[in-house]
Amino acid sequence: MPPGLHKVAVIGAGKIGELVLSGLLRAGWPAARLLATTRRQDRAEELSIRYGVSVVDNITAVTEADVLAVAVKPQDAATLLDQIGPKVPADKLVVSLCAGLPTEFFARRLPEGTAVIRVMTNTPALVDRAMTAISPGRHATATHLALAEEMFQPLGATIQVPEGQQDAVTALSGSGPAYFYLLVEAMIDAGILLGLPRQVAHELIVQTAIGSAVMLRDSGEHPVKLREAVTSPAGTTISAIRELERHGVRAALLAALEAARDRARELAAQND
Numbered sequence: 001m002p003p004g005l006h007k008v009a010v011i012g013a014g015k016i017g018e019l020v021l022s023g024l025l026r027a028g029w030p031a032a033r034l035l036a037t038t039r040r041q042d043r044a045e046e047l048s049i050r051y052g053v054s055v056v057d058n059i060t061a062v063t064e065a066d067v068l069a070v071a072v073k074p075q076d077a078a079t080l081l082d083q084i085g086p087k088v089p090a091d092k093l094v095v096s097l098c099a100g101l102p103t104e105f106f107a108r109r110l111p112e113g114t115a116v117i118r119v120m121t122n123t124p125a126l127v128d129r130a131m132t133a134i135s136p137g138r139h140a141t142a143t144h145l146a147l148a149e150e151m152f153q154p155l156g157a158t159i160q161v162p163e164g165q166q167d168a169v170t171a172l173s174g175s176g177p178a179y180f181y182l183l184v185e186a187m188i189d190a191g192i193l194l195g196l197p198r199q200v201a202h203e204l205i206v207q208t209a210i211g212s213a214v215m216l217r218d219s220g221e222h223p224v225k226l227r228e229a230v231t232s233p234a235g236t237t238i239s240a241i242r243e244l245e246r247h248g249v250r251a252a253l254l255a256a257l258e259a260a261r262d263r264a265r266e267l268a269a270q271n272d
Contacts, residue, residue: 006249007202009035009065011058011080012072016097019125019155020069026128027154033063047141048070051256062087067147070095070106081109091146095151097121099170100267103163115140117148118166120174121155130156131173135163167268171260179256184209221255 008024010017013036022033031052038044044055062068062084072080077098088094089137090111096103096118103116110116116137121130136145145160152158161169184205191201215226231237244250 005033007035007064008067008069008151009034009037009056009061010069010071011037011061012070012076013038013043013055014071014073015123016121016225017069017071018047019121019123019130020071020097020151021047021053023125023128023155024131024151025051035065037061047184052174058084059087062092065092067093067095067151069095069097069151074098074101074271077101077105078109078271081106085109085111088114093117093140093147095119095140095148096204099174100264101271102166102268103135103140105268105271107137113139115144117144118163119148119152120166120169121152123177125155128154128156131176132156132158133161133166133169133173134158135161135166137163167261167264170264171248171257175260179253180209 010020013021017036021034021036025031034053036047036053036055037058038047038055047053048055070077088110092114094106094110094114094115094116096106096116099120103118106116107114117140118135118137119132121132124130132155134148134152137234149158187205188198188201191204192198217222219226232243
């Protein structure tokens with residue numbers, strides 16, 4: 001299906017909503033087939049000028065669009081659905097980008113039979129390198145899933161997962177870029193401590209991160225084998241890894257991901 005045959009409304013075009021808008025445009029979706037909503041007039045003007053899309057109110061978006069991509073904060077979702085729920089025809093597709101909220105949260109507030117798909121993407125969508133996980137609700141069909149994939153494939157890679165795994169996805173890839181940025185930040189600081197200029201340390205670490213990621217993607221090797229290839233007996237790398245293990249880096253990562261997963265569950269419980 002050529003892009004743009006469906007009209008898509010991004011409801012709550014903040015950071016994540018803007019990622020979707022820009023990605024659809026890069027994929028060839030005509031601006032005339034895209035709508036956006038936002039609470040602030042200055043933001044509406046910014047989106048209109050930057051992307052050439054129409055910025056409308058929520059009810060107009062519901063009336064005119066075929067697909068409603070809901071990208072509001074989880075704590076605002078119930079209020080939004082109270083407003084638009086009675087106006088949503090059951091033949092619309094609702095795509096939720098609200099972290100932690102299950103498709104049943106939407107189903108209970110929308111007309112019976114409305115198709116809902118839960119999506120978790122991440123900020124590398126800005127450079128077309130996102131990881132997007134897609135999960136169908138109980139009324140979503142294969143056609144709905146194909147449309148959701150059509151929307152998000154331009155942002156990077158997509159994968160279908162059972163909805164029960166979405167909180168783990170949120171912790172791993174949804175929040176994942178922040179973990180890598182924190183690690184890179186720490187390694188740059190370490191480079192400065194070791195006597196390198198900041199810009200040199202930055203260039204060394206960023207290119208090392210890019211190269212390592214490409215090797216992970218393209219080599220087909222397990223990360224353990226790739227790590228062992230760098231780790232010679234009694235060498236510098238094994239000395240560094242010993243210190244990382246001594247300081248509990250692996251355990252800290254496991255605990256951090258569990259905390260993110262648990263927070264996603266808390267958001268669902270708090271807003272249900």
